[in-house]
Amino acid sequence: MTHTSKHKDKLLARVRRLKGQIEAVERSLEAGAPCGEVLNLVASIRGAVTGLTGELIEHHIREHVSNPDTDPDRDRAQGAAELMDVVRTYLK
Structure with a gap:
């Protein structure tokens, strides 16, 4: 089961909210x-x-690269956690 399947309901709810926002535009x-x-x-x-x-990138990292909460390789777990932090910062 992929991470998108695991979180399907939550992801679909977000997509449906986006659809509503686009319809509002x-x-x-x-x-x-007014343009503003x-x-x-x-x-x-x-x-x-x-x-x-x-959210999708974080789930992807946890599922396909390394889950920092469960990976026994401390260096890989730390690297994954750092990558997720960088992605979050970049996307702000």
Whole structure:
């Protein structure tokens, strides 16, 4: 079972929220909303996509590279933990 299957419900919920946010941008554009309002909606989508990306990368590292919580190789576990920290920082 892949990590995306393990976390499928949570990931799908995030994707569905993104879909709702994108539909809100569409409705705003159709209604002629002020550009500042549309920009704020788009910025929230960017943040949501970044959060989803970070979550997927972290799950991938834990599943396919090393899980820092269970890996008996301390150096590999530390390296995986550091990589996840760097990814989180980069995606902020």
